[in-house]
Each structure stands twice: as C-alpha cells, then as structure tokens.
Amino acid sequence: xxxxxxxxxxGGTIAGxxxxxxxxxxxxAGQIGVQQLLAAIPGLERAAGGVLVAEQVAQLDSKDMDFExxxxxxxxxxxxxxxxLVAGIVxxxxxxxxxxxxxxxxxLLDASRPVVLTCAMRxxxxxxxxxxxxxLDAVTLAAHxxxxxxxxxxxxxxxxxxxxxxxxxxRLDAFESGxxxxxxxxxxxxxxxxxxxAPLAAVPTHAALVPALGSAPWPRVExxxxxxxxxxxxVDWAVQGGARGIVVAATGDGTLHHAxxxxxxxxVAAGVQVRVxxxxxxxxxxxxxxxxxxxxxxxxxxxxxxxxxLELLQASMQASI
Ligand code: SIN
Numbered sequence: 001x002x003x004x005x006x007x008x009x010x011g012g013t014i015a016g017x018x019x020x021x022x023x024x025x026x027x028x029a030g031q032i033g034v035q036q037l038l039a040a041i042p043g044l045e046r047a048a049g050g051v052l053v054a055e056q057v058a059q060l061d062s063k064d065m066d067f068e069x070x071x072x073x074x075x076x077x078x079x080x081x082x083x084x085l086v087a088g089i090v091x092x093x094x095x096x097x098x099x100x101x102x103x104x105x106x107x108l109l110d111a112s113r114p115v116v117l118t119c120a121m122r123x124x125x126x127x128x129x130x131x132x133x134x135x136l137d138a139v140t141l142a143a144h145x146x147x148x149x150x151x152x153x154x155x156x157x158x159x160x161x162x163x164x165x166x167x168x169x170x171r172l173d174a175f176e177s178g179x180x181x182x183x184x185x186x187x188x189x190x191x192x193x194x195x196x197x198a199p200l201a202a203v204p205t206h207a208a209l210v211p212a213l214g215s216a217p218w219p220r221v222e223x224x225x226x227x228x229x230x231x232x233x234x235v236d237w238a239v240q241g242g243a244r245g246i247v248v249a250a251t252g253d254g255t256l257h258h259a260x261x262x263x264x265x266x267x268v269a270a271g272v273q274v275r276v277x278x279x280x281x282x283x284x285x286x287x288x289x290x291x292x293x294x295x296x297x298x299x300x301x302x303x304x305x306x307x308x309x310l311e312l313l314q315a316s317m318q319a320s321i
Contacts, residue, residue: 003050003087005142006080007135009034010073011060012094014131016123025170027123029061029094037092037124041132047139047189050087062094065101071214073101074108078210081110088114088142092135095119095174098152099164103303106150106161107310108210111201114147119154121172130155130172137186144191148201151183158184158191160199165281165300178282206310212317219312221245221305225279226256232263239267245308246272249279249301254288268292273312277304 009015011030015037018027035054038044045052057076058069073091080086093101102117109115118138120131137153150161155173163177177183184193193199222238226248238246246267250256254276256264264274277296278285284298296304 001085004053004083004085005048005050005088005090005139006053006055006086007034007038007090007092007139008073008076008080009037009054009056009092010058010062010069010094012062012092012098012119013123014092014094014118014120014134015059016120017125018123021125022127024122024126027125029123030059032124033059034092037131037135040124041136044136044139047136047143049143052139060094062097062101065094065097067218070101070104074105074210074213077105077109077115081113081115086113088116088144088147090135090138090142091115091117092131092138093117093119095121095154095166097302099161099166099175099300100302100306102150102152102161102164103299103306104310106202107204107206107307108213109150109204110207111149111204114142114144115150116142116147117150117152119152121170121174140186140189141191144198146193146198147191148198153186156185156187157182158186158193162299162303167281179284206314209310209313209317213313216313216316216320218309219244219316221247221308221312223247223249223301223305224260225249226251226260228257230257230260232257232259232261235260235263235267239270239272243267243272244312245275245305247275247277247296247301247304247308250276250285252278252280252285254278254285254291254295265292273308275304275308277301 015032016027016029017031116138118134152159168174274293
C-alpha cells in the first residue's frame, strides 16, 4: 500500500479566476476545483513521494469563512489522519482568514503528522501566478518526514500556526511570524528548518471537542477595538445580542479606554468572558494578574477569539454531560 498526501480544497485566490486575461486583482476567489489545481503542476506526485488524493471540502472566498466550513474541514482532516497511510495533509485556503483556520486546526487536530495550509496572492489566471509554486512547496513540506502539526507555507517560507499573520494586502510574501520569524523555508525541493530541525508538535488543547463538533451551536464571540473616542456602546450591544465572549484589541501593553473598561466590567458582571489582546502586531503584552479579565496569552485578537470560541464550546460540552 502506497503512502498518501491528501489535498483538501477550500477555495481562495489560489483557486481564483479573472475574466481579464493576466490580471492580478479584480478576480473572483474560489472558482477552480482542487483536482484541476493539482493537475496543472508537474512533479507533484514526485514531491509527495506517494499518491495524491484530492477532495473539495468547500469553495469560498475565505473572507466568508464560517462555522459550518470549519466544522467540515476539521471532520475531514480528522478522518484522513485516522488513516495510517496518510503521511500528511495539504489545505488550499484563501489568505484572508488563513491564520484563524490555522489556529483552530492547531488546537483540534492530531499533531503527529503535518497539516500544511497554503494559498496564493494572485489568481490562477494571473500572468505569473504564485499558487502552483506554493502548492508544490506545501506538498514537499507535507511529505517531509520530520514535519509535524499545523504549518503554513507561502512564498517559500514556513510559518507556525501560533505566530503567523497576514501583514500585507497585496505583496506575494504576505505573511509574517512577528518576532519569532519563520520556522523554515522550502527551497527548490527541500525543507530547511530555521533552527536546524523541525519544531516539536504541540499537543492539541481541544482535541476532545472534535467528535461533538457541529452538534452544538458555536457561541457568539465578538471583537471590539480600544481606540480614541470610544464609548463602549459596542460592548453593551454585543452583550444584549447574546455574546458569550468578547475579545478586546487593546492599546499597547493591554491598556483600555476608560469608557470601554467600564462597559467590559458590565459585561463581566453579566457573565460574559472577556479576553484582552494587544492591537500591536509585534511583541507580546504582559499578563494582567490584577485585572477582572484574562490576557490573550500573546495571541492576536482574531486568534484570541478562536481560542475563546473553543473554550466556551468546551465549557458548554462539559456542562451538558
Ligand atoms: C480569500 O481569502 O479567499 C481571498 C484572498 C486571498 O486568497 O488572497
């Protein structure tokens, strides 16, 4: 029996097309099937070191990512990872919410094999599309014997799920891993790890949720921004609208406008979970031991929201036992 690399398609610019020949912008994401994307890349089976299995899980612009697609993606990854012949999984995804999906999968999936997300900044119909090289690199990474856990490869750089963020709306190399830098590079047909070896795989903190995912509604968790002139009304509206969690993108080292702080205190009194992340893209804010809310453990606001969603799901699952 031959080992397999599974490629799951979810859409994105990598599968996008434009009616204007060669255009890099003004295209429609999520048009070309994953099988067709693979068929256009010579040498892919060789890079996989086995057979490639393609499956279309969704076909969307990732700005429209939702809980239903997330649930399906987790379930399909879990099913494939249960097959011992699967050496790794590649997921084609839009760049816009890629870091959220990566952080979700990181907390849920068995990390004993690689799950590599990849993407493109130019549509498949561009004069020089970046998707085919990214996909080839992703298959190379997924087939690497030391690769583990949820990774992202784009523009030749390998990033981890925790640190990676999209930092640029247009350039091909649109992702950064902040202060830590990339985990490695895919150069020609080999992987070079930044610290001489592949990083250890983290234990997924919410793996127990996977079997029940989709059976209970996802909780409402909103993100609000602390900025000049805020009055905290968005927090009150979120609570009235049924939010069970609020993530604040705070200024600097976790500081909050006093009006927002008062609104968050009302939210906490109403039983809403509050997490404070920094709106600064680099560095790591300190913990908040004396505050009535928790810090976001160095996560960006969008990833802190994913973590809080899973925490709340876990709590409601435990309450229903
Ligand atoms: C998307 O996120 O699906 C569209 C944008 C992109 O992939 O770059």
